[in-house]
Amino acid sequence: MQMTVKDLKQQALQSRKLILEMLTEAKSGHPGGSLSAIDIITALFFNEMKVDPKNSMWTDRDRFILSKGHGVPALYATLAYRGYYDPKETLTLRQLGSPFQGHPDRVRMPVLEASTGSLGQGVSVAQGIAMAFRLDNKSSRVYCLMGDGEVQEGQAWECFMSAGNYKLSNLCVFLDINKYQIDGSTKDVMDIEPLKQKIESFKWNVLEINGHNMDEILGALKKAREEKNKPTMILAHTIKGKGVSFMENVNKWHGVAPNKEELQKALQELKIVDQ
Amino acid sequence: MGNATRVSFGQALVELGREHKNVVVLDADLSKSTKSESFGKEFPERFFQMGIQEANMIGVAAGMAFAGKIPFLCSFGAFLTGRFDTIRVTVGYAQANVRLVGTHAGVGIGDDGCSQMALEDLACLRTLPQFAVLQPADDVETKHMMKYLVKHQGPAYIRLTRQNVIDVNKSDYKFEFGKGVKLKDGKDAAIFATGALTGNALEAAKKLEAEGFSIAVVNIHTIKPIDRDIINEYSKKVPVIFSAEDHNVIGGLGGAIAETMAEVAGKSRLVRIGVQDVYGESGLPEDLYKKHGLDIEGITKTVKSALR
Numbered sequence: 119m120q121m122t123v124k125d126l127k128q129q130a131l132q133s134r135k136l137i138l139e140m141l142t143e144a145k146s147g148h149p150g151g152s153l154s155a156i157d158i159i160t161a162l163f164f165n166e167m168k169v170d171p172k173n174s175m176w177t178d179r180d181r182f183i184l185s186k187g188h189g190v191p192a193l194y195a196t197l198a199y200r201g202y203y204d205p206k207e208t209l210t211l212r213q214l215g216s217p218f219q220g221h222p223d224r225v226r227m228p229v230l231e232a233s234t235g236s237l238g239q240g241v242s243v244a245q246g247i248a249m250a251f252r253l254d255n256k257s258s259r260v261y262c263l264m265g266d267g268e269v270q271e272g273q274a275w276e277c278f279m280s281a282g283n284y285k286l287s288n289l290c291v292f293l294d295i296n297k298y299q300i301d302g303s304t305k306d307v308m309d310i311e312p313l314k315q316k317i318e319s320f321k322w323n324v325l326e327i328n329g330h331n332m333d334e335i336l337g338a339l340k341k342a343r344e345e346k347n348k349p350t351m352i353l354a355h356t357i358k359g360k361g362v363s364f365m366e367n368v369n370k371w372h373g374v375a376p377n378k379e380e381l382q383k384a385l386q387e388l389k390i391v392d393q
Numbered sequence: 394m395g396n397a398t399r400v401s402f403g404q405a406l407v408e409l410g411r412e413h414k415n416v417v418v419l420d421a422d423l424s425k426s427t428k429s430e431s432f433g434k435e436f437p438e439r440f441f442q443m444g445i446q447e448a449n450m451i452g453v454a455a456g457m458a459f460a461g462k463i464p465f466l467c468s469f470g471a472f473l474t475g476r477f478d479t480i481r482v483t484v485g486y487a488q489a490n491v492r493l494v495g496t497h498a499g500v501g502i503g504d505d506g507c508s509q510m511a512l513e514d515l516a517c518l519r520t521l522p523q524f525a526v527l528q529p530a531d532d533v534e535t536k537h538m539m540k541y542l543v544k545h546q547g548p549a550y551i552r553l554t555r556q557n558v559i560d561v562n563k564s565d566y567k568f569e570f571g572k573g574v575k576l577k578d579g580k581d582a583a584i585f586a587t588g589a590l591t592g593n594a595l596e597a598a599k600k601l602e603a604e605g606f607s608i609a610v611v612n613i614h615t616i617k618p619i620d621r622d623i624i625n626e627y628s629k630k631v632p633v634i635f636s637a638e639d640h641n642v643i644g645g646l647g648g649a650i651a652e653t654m655a656e657v658a659g660k661s662r663l664v665r666i667g668v669q670d671v672y673g674e675s676g677l678p679e680d681l682y683k684k685h686g687l688d689i690e691g692i693t694k695t696v697k698s699a700l701r
């Protein structure tokens with residue numbers, strides 16, 4: 119599927135609304151990091167990735183692993199509009215018995231590809247799938263999305279070292295740099311910069327973009343596809359809570375759901391995100 | 394309902410910080426949830442924000458302990474026990490005077506789901522020699538346990554709840570390491586409970602009393618070393634012993650009691666109340682407690698059907 123940039127923006131807007139609706143219904147969950155990641159996830163599923171919702175376990179599909187599992191409402195919304203299930207079903211988020219678990223559960227929902235929620239682990243799984251694909255001479259690609267707080271985990275750097283060493287050019291990782299984690303700004307909690315130099319020195323192709331700009335996201339994905347020698351890390355500068363004025367850069371919205379009034383306020387002001 | 398034990402812990406930590414200059418606290422981007430935040434506000438120089446890096450935090454705490462500090466390191470229990478090898482070699486084997494504080498015990502955390510629930514932590518840590526494994530039942534007990542922990546020699550793990558729990562202890566309570574607390578005596582059966590399940594077990598026993606059953610309730614705050622004497626005593630006295638915990642029935646309190654009972658020439662059999670060897674899932678805490686039979690009604694039902 120190859121949606122136009124205009125339609126991708128429209129799609130991301132629709133998903134933003136569904137994310138907030140499901141969180142309000144669940145009365146808990148993580149809006150900030152879902153809204154910062156949604157433009158990237160939209161571009162992946164509606165333009166970049168070879169997937170088939172009618173045959174979701176098609177063996178040659180591209181894979182996407184959400185390593186920062188708490189952002190899963192963004193993935194649930196995207197998969198719904200991509201045709202994997204009815205968007206209404208996502209409103210059972212976090213309810214007892216629902217496949218829409220608080221963090222990704224690949225046993226209840228195989229299309230999630232991995233079970234994540236303990237930070238730092240998903241990216242290793244993405245590496246493993248990329249290595250298996252290469253072994254089988256498959257052209258399928260593997261995508262992963264991590265949080266900027268998440269890369270404080272040692273396991274992330276073990277993976278970066280080893281994926282660089284294995285020259286896994288079929289692996290492309292997005293880093294959702296929204297500049298916040300739970301206890302505060304990433305800079306205050308545990309500074310991870312300079313990321314570009316660090317990751318380049320681990321033998322990765324490193325690109326830097328505005329993670330809310332569809333043209334830049336698509337451009338980076340194209341460059342990643344053309345890279346034949348290294349895994350690609352796309353440093354995506356984003357805004358936590360993007361699209362909702364009272365959530366943007368207000369870190370209390372890391373892990374608190376909007377109530378009904380806040381939802382209405384957010385739905386009224388949401389419009390297409392351009393930058 | 395009383396405080397969540399993580400809240401009591403946060404309050405106790407500040408008190409201890411005032412009294413003991415050697416107490417240091419480490420957290421891995423969860424200080425608002427583990428409640429170590431208030432210590433950080435009062436003693437910023439003795440509070441170390443480590444970022445999201447639990448393994449490193451455990452090693453650093455061991456180093457601080459070797460250099461004379463008394464470190465309390467905090468995260469969700471699931472993420473701490475996830476670094477088992479680090480705990481085993483750096484802390485356990487080396488006998489580092491480190492206190493691991495694991496919050497968000499069991500299915501009681503609710504909607505965040507399995508990955509955030511400590512459900513196997515007691516089992517894992519109980520296998521480490523000379524490692525104290527503790528779980529307070531309520532506010533008063535948490536505070537007394539914390540006072541004790543400052544002086545304890547050797548590694549220790551303390552497991553705390555996210556949710557509020559029923560208070561079971563009186564204000565004149567005294568904490569005795571390794572000793573079960575008889576909350577209520579009884580002849581027909583005994584429930585050995587720990588953590589959040591203690592209050593529920595006590596309430597269940599009171600309800601059963603009204604229906605003519607005489608049920609003892611023992612609070613096990615020290616899961617390791619387990620109080621063998623009190624288990625021996627009841628396994629000679631009552632036909633059925635129940636273990637009750639918000640944890641996998643394998644390897645936690647149920648496991649510890651089963652191991653002990655197997656070595657005693659008692660007459661009781663054991664029924665383990667807990668999470669029956671399955672992974673956790675999302676849901677409201679109340680719904681999950683109901684599903685796993687951990688609420689007052691669930692415990693009442695299990696006890697009755699075993700005695701019938």
Ligand SMILES: Cc1ncc(C[n+]2csc(CCOP(=O)(O)OP(=O)(O)O)c2C)c(N)n1
Binds near residue numbers: 150154296298299
């Ligand atoms: C191993 C581990 N430690 C701690 C947590 C608790 N936790 C959940 S989200 C989060 C902050 C993540 O920050 P970041 O990766 O920047 O995500 P974002 O800001 O995009 O939501 C933490 C510490 C966890 N899920 N896993």
